[in-house]
Amino acid sequence: MIDYAIIGAGIGGCSAAALLKAAGEEVVLIEKEPYVGGCASTFTHKKHRYNTGATTICGYRDGGAVKSLFDRAGVIPELIPVDPAMVVIHKNKTIRRFRDVELFLEEIDRAYSHPKHRMFWELVRSVSETFYETKGYYYSNRSLWDKILSLKSHAPLLRKFWPYLHANAQSFIENIYGELSAEYLDFLNAQVLIVTQTTLKECNFLTAALALGYTFDANHYAMGGMGRVCESLISNLPDVRLGHEVHSIHKIKDGFHINTSRGSLQARSLIMGTSHFESSRWFDEEAIKGYYRRYQKLNNHQSAFVLYMTVASKTPFSHHYQLISDNIIPNTLSKALFVSFSDPADTHIASEGHYSVTASIHTDARWWKDISPGEYRRKKHELHTLLEQWICDTLSLPRDSIVESFAATPKTFGRYLNRTQLGGIAMSRTNILPFLPSNDTPIERFYQVGDTSYAAQGWPGVAMGAMNLMRLLNE
Ligand SMILES: Cc1cc2nc3c(=O)[nH]c(=O)nc-3n(C[C@H](O)[C@H](O)[C@H](O)COP(=O)(O)OP(=O)(O)OC[C@H]3O[C@@H](n4cnc5c(N)ncnc54)[C@H](O)[C@@H]3O)c2cc1C
Incomplete structure (x- = not known):
């Protein structure tokens, strides 16, 4: 045994x-x-490689959870730093989410000018930093007594963040800014959604600050594909x-x-x-x-629709983009699409002169099940075409540079990974x-x-x- x-x-x-x-x-x-690798794997489709879902690694730095894990396992993954962590494209505005707060403040001021940006984003950064510096807490569910003891270990966190834990994120942010434009709210919500699977209306300010602050932490690209990181472990x-x-x-x-x-x-x-x-x-x-x-x-049935493309292009691209539209995209739960490009030097995941692209958007798993095969095919095709067009138009990618393009629905994730709810x-x-x-x-x-x-x-x-x-x- x-x-x-x-x-x-x-x-x-x-x-x-x-x-x-x-x-x-x-x-x-x-x-x-x-x-x-599961959701963080890399798979091959008709000789082309793709990251299944996860494309970014945040927190691989001394003292960070991810590096601590690898250090304890005695493994060094092949990662390269990514800065900016992502480029947001919203209504013809481009906002680069730099790790350095000063650089980022220039970007955000240019896009959505407001006198309170410095106060807000410095708070976001300091809340995230203080959170990740706090150590020593754990969580057990074995018995009521274990649960109580482990919750007690969270006392330092509770003491530091009590007001933020209690505050509704949207109201808290509105209090700082006075008022939020719909456009800026879309920008904030798009980023909160990809980390927390909620919006500012549904989460507390601590959660929102951690989600918005992830780009101030170390972010890395996995050479050879995300699956290699799990393989190395x-x-x-x-x-x-x-x-x-x-x-x-x-x-x-x-x-x-x-x-x-x-x-x-x-x-x-x-x-x-x-x-x-x-x-x-x-x-x-x-x-x-x-x-x-x-x-x-x-189980909130939240899931993902993912578009995979191999693109032949010599144009330089950022590693990660978030495209934000004015309206929720049909058959999805979001206005935002997260698009990741492979590194041009990464010839394991895409051959020279090619990019491997993984683009994902939130959807509801229930909308893709118990429908006729015809309806499923139609919905999948429509969303696939729409997302592909959106990427091509926004990033000036000629359609004839697309060598291969296909999509995965929650049903596809169910077939391969035995799960349709994604995102925890x-x-x-x-x-x-x-x-x-x-x-x-x-x-x-x-x-x-x-x-x-x-x-x-x-x-x-x-x-x-x-x-x-x-x-x-x-x-
Ligand atoms: C589209 C998308 C994009 C994402 N982007 C990021 C990102 O950029 N950065 C990030 O950090 N996170 C990202 N995430 C989240 C992250 O990928 C997941 O939280 C994480 O990978 C989940 O890991 P897991 O081990 O919990 O589960 P899973 O990845 O689901 O792994 C479970 C494993 O169990 C296997 N399994 C299932 N049934 C059986 C069975 N009967 N027998 C044997 N094996 C079985 C599956 O095949 C799978 O390999 C993303 C997620 C998605 C869906």
Whole structure:
């Protein structure tokens, strides 16, 4: 019997596996796809490579969650710094989100002139910096007592940020600015949405400040594709079973019996790296099913529509753009499209003179299921065409430079990654800690990592969760 079986090799599963291996534990990592990374993977389609979803890594710097994870795992990923973290294009305005606040203030003043910008953006930066400097807190869900003790460990955070935790973000920002133009509000909301899966009306000011402040943190581009970063994390792991899809898991006396598409195995402890919203199906144990049921109410069905393109061009592009339109794009939840280009020197993901492009927009998973195949094809085609045109028009990309172009809907994510809800748990004012899943559970030797458990989605949030798990395991 193996000590730890980890199901799913997304950021969560790979991080937990790397940390346990570094701690000297015996681990097997099981992944249904023939490659690792999940939403942060890189796949090949007709000989062209693409990042599946995640294209940016934030927080790889000394003291940051992501670098701490890699340092503990003893791995150095191949990353290059990205500054500006993104270029926002909004109503013919271009705003470069530089890491340096002074440089960024020049950009924002030029685009939406206002005397309060300095006060606001310096506050955003200082809130983010202070937040990430605060250490020592953890979160457990094993019992009520563990939960209370772990919540107590958040006291320094609560003390520092109490007023921001209580303030509705939009009202707080309106108080600073006096009044917000609809245009500037769209700019702020577009950026809050990609990090928190909420808008300023739905989140508190601390959450908004962390989301708006992410461009002041270190941002990196993953050479060779995001999947390589996950591959590097588990490069020392002897037992990675790719192409093994878990079909069922049974609790047995001393652990868990796992049936996969290519055999079975037993493990003393089980770490699920799959989404809380989709994992119940593999269990028959009522205690485990009940555990997952408790969190179903957090499923907001938010998902993504993703456009992939290979482009032949010698024009220099920024790594990341956010295009903002006046109206919500039909069949999506957003006015904003996030577009990422590969680095011109990255000839692993795109051959010389070519770019690999991944562009994503929020949508609702329910709008893509239970519709006829004809309706599905029509909706997908319309949105694909619209987004492609938008990118070409805004970035002056000739249509005949597009070598390949195709799209993924929530249904596609369901087929490949077994999840249609993407982006983790929305960081709204009601989704607060005592009510969120942790990395341990009330079920003995049953753990959870990934973006639907503590701490949040994306590289920094999922890395923090994996390190929280190690603390709970006393490793
Ligand atoms: C479009 C998009 C863009 C994003 N952009 C960014 C970004 O730029 N930067 C950033 O930091 N974050 C970004 N994110 C968020 C980030 O990608 C996710 O939060 C993170 O990758 C989630 O990792 P995870 O380990 O929780 O889950 P997942 O990535 O979902 O991994 C779960 C894994 O489990 C596997 N699995 C499922 N079922 C089974 C089974 N039965 N047997 C075996 N294996 C199974 C899946 O194949 C998958 O590999 C983005 C997300 C999306 C969707």
